Amino acid sequence: MNVDRITEKLNILADAAKYDVSCASSGSNRKNKDKGLGNASNGICHSYTEDGRCVSLLKILLTNHCIFDCAYCVSRKNNDIKRAAFTVQEVVDLTINFYRRNYIEGLFLSSGIFKDADYTMERLVRVAKKLRTEHNFNGYIHLKSIPGASDELMREAGLYADRLSVNLEMPTEAGLKLLAPDKNRQDMIDPMRFLKNEIIQNKEEKKLFKSTPLFAPAGQSTQVIVGATPESDHQVLQSANYFYKNFNLKRVYYSGYVPILADQRLPALHTAVPMVRENRLYQADWLMRFYGFHVNEIVNDSNPLLDLDIDPKLSWAIRNMHVFPVDINTADLQLILRVPGIGLQSAQKIVGARRFARLGWEQLKKIGVAINRARYFITCNSREFERRDLSGQNIKQFILASSQSKYLKNTQTQLNLF
Amino acid sequence: MYTLVYDGTFEGLLTAVFEIYERKLEPVKLLKGRWQSSALFEEVIPVVKDEVRASRVLRGLRKKLSAAGVQRLYIAHMADIADEDCNVLGFIRYVFNSEQNIEEDYGNRYVMRLSEILKMVRCEKHRMEAFVRFRKLNDGTFYAGIEPDFNVLPLLIKHFKSRYADQQWMIYDIKRNYGLYYDLHDTQFIEMDFAGSGKPSDVIAAYSEDEGIYQNLWKNYFSSVNIASRKNTKLHVRHIPKRYWKHLTEKF
Numbered sequence: 001m002n003v004d005r006i007t008e009k010l011n012i013l014a015d016a017a018k019y020d021v022s023c024a025s026s027g028s029n030r031k032n033k034d035k036g037l038g039n040a041s042n043g044i045c046h047s048y049t050e051d052g053r054c055v056s057l058l059k060i061l062l063t064n065h066c067i068f069d070c071a072y073c074v075s076r077k078n079n080d081i082k083r084a085a086f087t088v089q090e091v092v093d094l095t096i097n098f099y100r101r102n103y104i105e106g107l108f109l110s111s112g113i114f115k116d117a118d119y120t121m122e123r124l125v126r127v128a129k130k131l132r133t134e135h136n137f138n139g140y141i142h143l144k145s146i147p148g149a150s151d152e153l154m155r156e157a158g159l160y161a162d163r164l165s166v167n168l169e170m171p172t173e174a175g176l177k178l179l180a181p182d183k184n185r186q187d188m189i190d191p192m193r194f195l196k197n198e199i200i201q202n203k204e205e206k207k208l209f210k211s212t213p214l215f216a217p218a219g220q221s222t223q224v225i226v227g228a229t230p231e232s233d234h235q236v237l238q239s240a241n242y243f244y245k246n247f248n249l250k251r252v253y254y255s256g257y258v259p260i261l262a263d264q265r266l267p268a269l270h271t272a273v274p275m276v277r278e279n280r281l282y283q284a285d286w287l288m289r290f291y292g293f294h295v296n297e298i299v300n301d302s303n304p305l306l307d308l309d310i311d312p313k314l315s316w317a318i319r320n321m322h323v324f325p326v327d328i329n330t331a332d333l334q335l336i337l338r339v340p341g342i343g344l345q346s347a348q349k350i351v352g353a354r355r356f357a358r359l360g361w362e363q364l365k366k367i368g369v370a371i372n373r374a375r376y377f378i379t380c381n382s383r384e385f386e387r388r389d390l391s392g393q394n395i396k397q398f399i400l401a402s403s404q405s406k407y408l409k410n411t412q413t414q415l416n417l418f
Numbered sequence: 419m420y421t422l423v424y425d426g427t428f429e430g431l432l433t434a435v436f437e438i439y440e441r442k443l444e445p446v447k448l449l450k451g452r453w454q455s456s457a458l459f460e461e462v463i464p465v466v467k468d469e470v471r472a473s474r475v476l477r478g479l480r481k482k483l484s485a486a487g488v489q490r491l492y493i494a495h496m497a498d499i500a501d502e503d504c505n506v507l508g509f510i511r512y513v514f515n516s517e518q519n520i521e522e523d524y525g526n527r528y529v530m531r532l533s534e535i536l537k538m539v540r541c542e543k544h545r546m547e548a549f550v551r552f553r554k555l556n557d558g559t560f561y562a563g564i565e566p567d568f569n570v571l572p573l574l575i576k577h578f579k580s581r582y583a584d585q586q587w588m589i590y591d592i593k594r595n596y597g598l599y600y601d602l603h604d605t606q607f608i609e610m611d612f613a614g615s616g617k618p619s620d621v622i623a624a625y626s627e628d629e630g631i632y633q634n635l636w637k638n639y640f641s642s643v644n645i646a647s648r649k650n651t652k653l654h655v656r657h658i659p660k661r662y663w664k665h666l667t668e669k670f
Contacts, residue, residue, distance in 0.1 A: 001631075003634075015643070018645060036583065037582070038582075039581050044547055052657065058639070100554070100585060101551060258648070354525075
């Protein structure tokens with residue numbers, strides 16, 4: 001093994017893959033077969049980069065040679081960078097040896113498009129096939145579906161991979177046209193629809209025959225880049241919601257655009273990465289998936305943008321003061337989940353604990369409720385509660401004034417203007 | 419005030435509970451280990467582990483708690499967190515003093531505390547599943563040293579056994595000086611004698627040939643996936659507290 005060459009390739013191809021944010025290794029249920037290597041179930045983050053993102057998978061490109069010229073992508077055809085390509089065996093060896101040392105949960109393999117879609121997809125599938133069939137590797141495998149790849153290849157990919165994903169890249173078709181003129185949204189949607197149907201069919205078969213092989217047990221996900229094109233949060237979340245509903249996606253990832261290339265169509269090179277916006281989008285995404293919020297409650301025509309200063313749940317609450325206060329000791333779980341400062345776990349604990357005794361502030365605090373936010377929206381077993389008739393704006397000011405940490409950044413930059 | 423001194427085992431704890439009820443001791447304090455000096459106005463009672471008495475208490479607990487509830491209590495005690503025995507005891511007494519199952523009564527301080535302990539222990543267990551870094555030795559065994567905050571090694575058996583079924587491995591708790599060894603069939607607890615050979619981490623002069631290569635590749639990978647323009651040290655350290663760094667290949 002030529003160590004220097006492998007090291008160089010790894011550096012180039014890991015660097016090129018890092019803008020894909022998905023790193024989930026959960027949602028699969030692959031067991032260790034015949035005393036082989038590995039399994040995949042709940043997902044583990046084995047490390048965290050210095051930017052605070054989790055490292056769960058060996059995330060690399062097979063190659064960064066690419067025939068496309070997408071403006072936002074570091075591997076675009078006309079970008080003057082070092083190119084490299086792994087062989088199938090090299091990827092297999094790296095995966096196995098990293099996995100045995102407990103560095104990773106598995107492999108996330110993507111690639112630049114070389115020659116054509118099928119040629120590229122076939123290589124990706126070959127890596128997965130080799131890992132599964134020759135090495136009895138049962139760890140997590142996430143493959144990129146290459147837009148335009150044939151149904152046969154996609155079916156084979158599903159047999160070996162735990163998760164498949166097609167990146168939509170831009171939240172809207174217009175955005176894609178602008179920045180990736182070579183790409184076609186329909187090419188991305190076709191494999192997604194094909195896989196969705198295959199997954200449903202596989203589930204049906206599994207009910208009848210227990211021996212039915214697994215087919216992409218961790219489902220599909222996608223990624224959209226935010227901040228490269230002028231879409232509003234309303235458009236981004238509407239689009240995410242559409243794909244959750246129509247393609248049974250497990251996750252939509254939002255990737256704040258990192259300016260790496262000078263291009264007139266894109267934000268200038270030293271523009272800040274929209275990290276707060278990205279964070280708010282994820283919070284909104286969680287509200288849709290776990291808290292029973294409809295997308296239109298979070299963003300709509302009159303509120304097309306998420307408030308960067310406060311989280312979307314608080315934002316919804318101060319627009320809907322008529323719902324509050326909520327009585328913690330009697331309200332439905334669904335309503336308690338809508339109170340700012342109360343998360344999923346706290347809400348469930350509250351509902352469990354109140355069967356024994358009525359809960360007061362002290363207990364709520366112990367349970368994990370963020371009282372400084374929740375206090376404006378709830379009553380509990382105490383004579384103390386918010387008696388002033390505060391407007392939503394008042395509450396927002398109070399909460400911002402009393403909180404520190406990440407919110408402060410925004411207020412400070414505003415102050416600097418004067 | 420009565421002080422009960424017991425051997426630190428779960429059985430010992432249950433025997434102590436038996437004594438407390440049998441002899442109607444109140445108020446009481448629990449101490450682990452051997453009794454040494456006695457304060458002036460205290461009565462110190464050494465508890466001798468007794469299987470019959472312990473299993474009677476366990477039967478009582480099973481009647482009032484779900485199976486998962488008993489398991490949680492066991493884990494909370496086994497984690498061996500300093501000065502938590504009074505809370506564990508408080509929980510047990512609350513179980514016996516209540517008519518109904520009180521597992522979800524989070525308004526009660528003992529129930530809440532037990533849930534907090536469990537949360538900390540689970541978190542530590544999960545961290546170990548993530549932060550164990552095996553090093554391949556000459557004989558093909560994969561070795562990892564750990565120093566977890568709580569005693570979580572027994573909780574790791576299931577995960578590592580089902581994942582690394584085709585390689586011999588050993589995870590050694592350097593703090594508590596015992597380890598877990600898997601020989602391709604079963605796991606067993608072992609104790610190594612490091613006398614004369616320095617720290618346990620030094621013993622491993624016997625790395626296999628390609629071990630260094632993969633450690634370097636991993637370090638390279640780790641720095642390549644970082645996005646410098648998104649640097650967030652606070653978040654980084656919150657996810658990987660510094661006390662774990664010395665055993666993480668990518669951080670030392």
